[in-house]
Every structure is written in structure tokens, then in C-alpha cells.
Amino acid sequence: MRLSTLIIEPSAKFVKRKTYLYRNIEKNSTNVNDEVGTLAQQAKGSSARNDSTVRERAMDTCRRHTTTCLVLAVLLMLCACARFPETGQVVSKRLIVQFRVAGQIRPDYYYFILIDNDTDPLGVSGPVAPVAPPWGGNGFATGSFQRFVEYNGALPFSGFLLYRVLDPDRLQVFQPMGPPLEASISPDRKTMRVVVDFASFALDGQDPADIRVLQVNIIATDRTPKDPTDTSLKMWDALGDSRQSPSTYLTLLTDTDRILRNTDTGMEPEGDVVNGNDPDLDIVDWQIEVRS
Numbered sequence: 001m002r003l004s005t006l007i008i009e010p011s012a013k014f015v016k017r018k019t020y021l022y023r024n025i026e027k028n029s030t031n032v033n034d035e036v037g038t039l040a041q042q043a044k045g046s047s048a049r050n051d052s053t054v055r056e057r058a059m060d061t062c063r064r065h066t067t068t069c070l071v072l073a074v075l076l077m078l079c080a081c082a083r084f085p086e087t088g089q090v091v092s093k094r095l096i097v098q099f100r101v102a103g104q105i106r107p108d109y110y111y112f113i114l115i116d117n118d119t120d121p122l123g124v125s126g127p128v129a130p131v132a133p134p135w136g137g138n139g140f141a142t143g144s145f146q147r148f149v150e151y152n153g154a155l156p157f158s159g160f161l162l163y164r165v166l167d168p169d170r171l172q173v174f175q176p177m178g179p180p181l182e183a184s185i186s187p188d189r190k191t192m193r194v195v196v197d198f199a200s201f202a203l204d205g206q207d208p209a210d211i212r213v214l215q216v217n218i219i220a221t222d223r224t225p226k227d228p229t230d231t232s233l234k235m236w237d238a239l240g241d242s243r244q245s246p247s248t249y250l251t252l253l254t255d256t257d258r259i260l261r262n263t264d265t266g267m268e269p270e271g272d273v274v275n276g277n278d279p280d281l282d283i284v285d286w287q288i289e290v291r292s
């Protein structure tokens with residue numbers, strides 16, 4: 001493990017976020033309300049052993065009605081933990097990211113886990129939060145990354161969506177890949193846990209087993225301004241003391257199973273939210289695990 005730093009050069013490029021997925025889901029969702037309502041009640045009352053059966057029935061319902069994402073999201077929100085359907089592929093190693101905030105995770109705020117898989121054992125570059133307007137072009141992150149998981153209550157799949165950056169030089173252009181392998185928020189809404197399989201962030205033609213090092217960051221922010229002329233301030237926190245410059249990110253060796261904790265590094269302080277002191281954005285603890 002290595003802590004790395006990067007000088008930030010915010011971009012002023014135009015931003016285009018993909019939101020069509022949610023709109024399509026919303027348009028089609030009314031067709032299956034009754035059937036899903038029944039399944040949701042079953043899910044609420046079911047035992048853990050029966051949850052998988054109910055989820056599978058929900059998926060069948062979704063497929064029949066060509067409406068998958070929002071329906072499944074509604075159903076899974078009624079379960080304690082959002083565990084998403086297998087897509088048939090063999091799951092490779094997993095990256096398990098967990099973090100806690102001082103307050104509570106808010107569905108109207110934005111929480112990101114950013115992954116940089118560019119064979120960079122020295123941690124020369126990595127994902128960081130933009131520190132000043134125009135806020136990186138995408139409104140939440142700059143530096144180097146190819147995949148990220150976003151949580152916001154308006155997204156499908158209980159608010160969790162995995163994205164692929166289409167051009168490393170234009171971090172404001174990306175497309176959704178679907179839900180992460182697993183994702184959940186604790187009942188007290190203080191802790192978020194996301195599981196991503198290595199295959200989902202392997203480069204084209206890259207064997208996931210060959211991924212030996214990653215740069216990772218966690219970013220929490222109250223808004224994601226994409227207009228390059230928007231110079232108003234926004235609150236944010238990311239790994240490291242966010243009040244200090246240059247910003248930090250984590251370089252994680254993934255050649256073997258390991259768990260890294262904030263207590264190992266002393267990396268993340270409390271009370272370092274920039275442009276405000278909102279505890280709902282204040283990351284106070286984290287843990288990242290590589291598990292085969």
C-alpha cells in the first residue's frame with residue numbers, strides 16, 4: 001500500500017452525463033406495479049433462505065414486462081441488503097469497499113468509489129476530487145480513473161450504478177454498466193458497502209487475474225455541477241485530509257488477498273469536509289479488501 005499525491009488541474013470541458021437509463025425505466029414501470037407489490041410483500045416477510053427465490057421471481061416479472069431496473073430496485077430496497085442478480089459470468093476476484101460517514105448517507109447527495117486500473121505501481125496518477133470550479137468537467141472527479149460506482153437515490157438498482165469512462169482524456173463522458181456485484185447501506189445509514197468484481201474493471205483483453213495494482217478513491221459531495229461556468233462552491237470529502245493540497249488517493253496492490261483499513265494509515269480525518277462542515281459528507285472510516 002502506498003499513499004500517493006497528484007497536482008490537480010481542473011478541466012473546463014463540457015459535461016454529458018448519461019441519464020437515459022433511469023428515464024426509460026420510469027416510463028415503463030407502471031405496468032407491473034401490482035405484481036411487484038405482491039412480490040415485495042413476500043420479500044419483506046420472507047426468511048433469508050427464501051429471499052433468493054423471491055428475487056428470482058421478481059427478475060422473471062421484470063423480464064416479462066421489459067422493465068427491469070426500477071422494479072428490481074423497489075423490491076430490493078425492501079430487503080436488508082441489495083444483492084444483484086448474477087449475469088452468468090464467472091466472478092473473478094472482488095474489490096470490497098466499505099466506508100462510514102460521521103452523519104448519515106443521504107439519498108440526495110452523491111457518493112462515488114473510483115477505480116484506476118492503469119498498471120501504475122508507483123501511484124503516479126489516480127482519481128481525485130476537483131478542488132475548485134469548474135469542478136473537473138463531470139462535477140465530481142478528475143485525475144485518472146476508468147470505472148466508478150455512484151450512489152444517489154435517483155439511480156436504479158437501489159441507487160447504485162457502475163460506470164465505464166469511455167475516453168481517459170474526457171472524464172465527463174461515461175456510460176452505465178449496470179449494478180455492482182453487491183451494494184448496501186447499513187440500517188442506520190452511516191456505512192456503505194460496495195462489491196465490484198475485477199472482471200468489471202479489467203481493460204479490453206486483460207485477464208482480471210493480471211490486475212496487480214489499483215488506485216482507489218472515495219468521494220462524497222452535495223452536488224455535481226457540470227456547467228463549466230458554474231463557479232459556486234460545493235462541499236466535498238475524499239480520502240486523505242481534504243483541507244490539504246495536493247489531494248491524495250490510495251494505491252492498492254492486488255496481487256494477493258488483503259484488507260486495508262483507515263486505522264492502518266491514519267489517512268482519513270474527521271471534520272475535513274471542504275466548503276462546509278456537513279457530517280453527512282464527512283468520511284470518517286474506510287476499509288478496502290481484495291478477496292479471491
Ligand SMILES: [Ca+2]
Pocket residue numbers: 237238239240241242268269272283
Ligand atoms: Ca477526507
Ligand SMILES: [Ca+2]
Pocket residue numbers: 237268269270271272273282283284
Ligand atoms: Ca473526513
